[in-house]
Amino acid sequence: MNSANYLNCPIPSPGDDSRITLAHGEGGRLMRELLRTRLLPSLGMDSSTADDAAWLTSEAAELAFTTDGYVVSPLFFPGGDIGKLAVFGTVNDLAVSGAIPRWLSLGLVIEEGLPWATLAAVLQSAAEAAGIAEVRIVTGDTKVVPRGAADQLFITTAAIGQRMATGSSSDGSPSRPTGPASLRPGDELLVTGSIARHGIAVMAARDAIGIDPVPTSDCALLTPAVAALLAAGVVPRTMRDATRGGVAAVLHEWAAASGVSMRLDQAHIPVDDSVAAVCELLGLDPLHVANEGTMVVAVAAQDCNAALSALRSTAVARGARRIGRVVERQMAAVVIDRGIGSPLPLDEPLGAPLPRIC
């Protein structure tokens, strides 16, 4: 249980030169020095990378491209920080599309007055995450806005990836996920680990809820889990990292795309005790709470066991479980068997229980 990370968020003394000023964002000498002495070395980039665009060579003609913005508050939370999140989150969007990441861009919007030490810690963390994900940060941008025009730091990353290799499949099944519209009754629904950890960890960090042990975010790289599935010759119908809106949002989107319903079994849904305790305290359903390293995977029934063992062979998905199945369309798009009486409808989250979770 590592909760020390966010407690180390540096506390600067006021009135010193340890903070970023507006002038650092404005293209002059201070900007050039910021790039050369602080940002680029933190990211393991040299100053040639500060040119207008990076030139890359792709061996594959087929490319995946995605972007995500990160506005999480606080910047540091148990199990992660905005830098790690901004790399893994965007790379995970590639992973669930069946792509391995190659190149990443990093756009910073910084509030005037942010301590240098905070920025350095975030960039260090982003660089470490990029190392783990084997993605190169090749281009970036920094804007500084006046105090009060943003809250500390926002990061927007974009990533380019290439299609992952798939193992041989003997039965002529598709070589790539066919998407949520291809879901059909009988398909099995899996999650790769215990749910709701990210949202609850961020909220606990924000409000200093006195739960012991403190919940930690699941913030992690999903690429190995997807690679293991494909290498085992299991091509899921579709996969999705269950971020904002949680598992419930993913299942509602899939139901809307396919015209079928989803039936979950409450007893099979993995939720850590500390997460369940906070959810109960606050009246939240863990199915509605954000994850950042946990995905939902839909597979054909005959692939279920192979999928579970492939997933469980990886550290990030060792807690993979079957949580339900796709059924014929019913009145409700998603229902959950709570163990007593008939299955009940599971609401689609209208908005979110927790703002600025990612």
Add this chain to the structure above:
Amino acid sequence: MNSANYLNCPIPSPGDDSRITLAHGEGGRLMRELLRTRLLPSLGMDSSTADDAAWLTSEAAELAFTTDGYVVSPLFFPGGDIGKLAVFGTVNDLAVSGAIPRWLSLGLVIEEGLPWATLAAVLQSAAEAAGIAEVRIVTGDTKVVPRGAADQLFITTAAIGQRMATGSSSDGSPSRPTGPASLRPGDELLVTGSIARHGIAVMAARDAIGIDPVPTSDCALLTPAVAALLAAGVVPRTMRDATRGGVAAVLHEWAAASGVSMRLDQAHIPVDDSVAAVCELLGLDPLHVANEGTMVVAVAAQDCNAALSALRSTAVARGARRIGRVVERQMAAVVIDRGIGSPLPLDEPLGAPLPRIC
């Protein structure tokens, strides 16, 4: 002179449902409806594009990749708005690298309470700019932060491009720009149009300075100007759009990269009368003020005339001028001949005269 654009920024009545709420950014049903009914149609995208990553097919192995963030205030200004800026600005970074744009990502950070009509106008403008630039917006992300955690709207775009075709060059000169380190004494320095228009237009919009005619931004696409140069067989030493820090920041960066000095001739630097008037009023040097559709081009002396005629054949660079030349290293990295006495050093902007200009 089109100054109507920013005056049309919609003024909503308070307390209605015409504003974006926090819940729109949180991955639930409101988010899905926002995407399906508002964002994607505005951008000419269909809802299949709302998947985690977009799949693209590139005919070329060599790719250029770049990102930029936009925090301009106000969102609408004479000659442009944040949507147009976020497309052209990032595409221009590709252009000066010798790349034509293919695919663009669009990340929005929205302050709770932003009027729908404002967002719609910005997205409409971004879509129009993408049409002009012939770049496809293929992936995006939307975050909504609570009131006061951001100022209205920030946009971060990333773009992927491919190398532009070059015309035949008879003399064995390089087929692509060799970069600022290759500058040598005798090279000529060109700008593609009158300078400082963007920074002054934004400031005039912000402070409602009573200048008539009101200065308009040069916000425009530079791709045709670069394409014309290359098609004419002119491969510049290097090019740079003169955004934050203006022409002075570009020349100082180039001088630092090459170890030579730059000598400008004040009489040849194009500045519109209305821009010059505001600069004089505020004690600003136009060479320090941001441009958003004007670049500095360095060419070998023998290419100067061909470069000027190629540039002038395009609408965006029809005002191209020679403004100075590269000289042996002197005490000062950049000097300017003001027409009386010896040339004077031109300061590198330390920060910027104007925050949140782009």
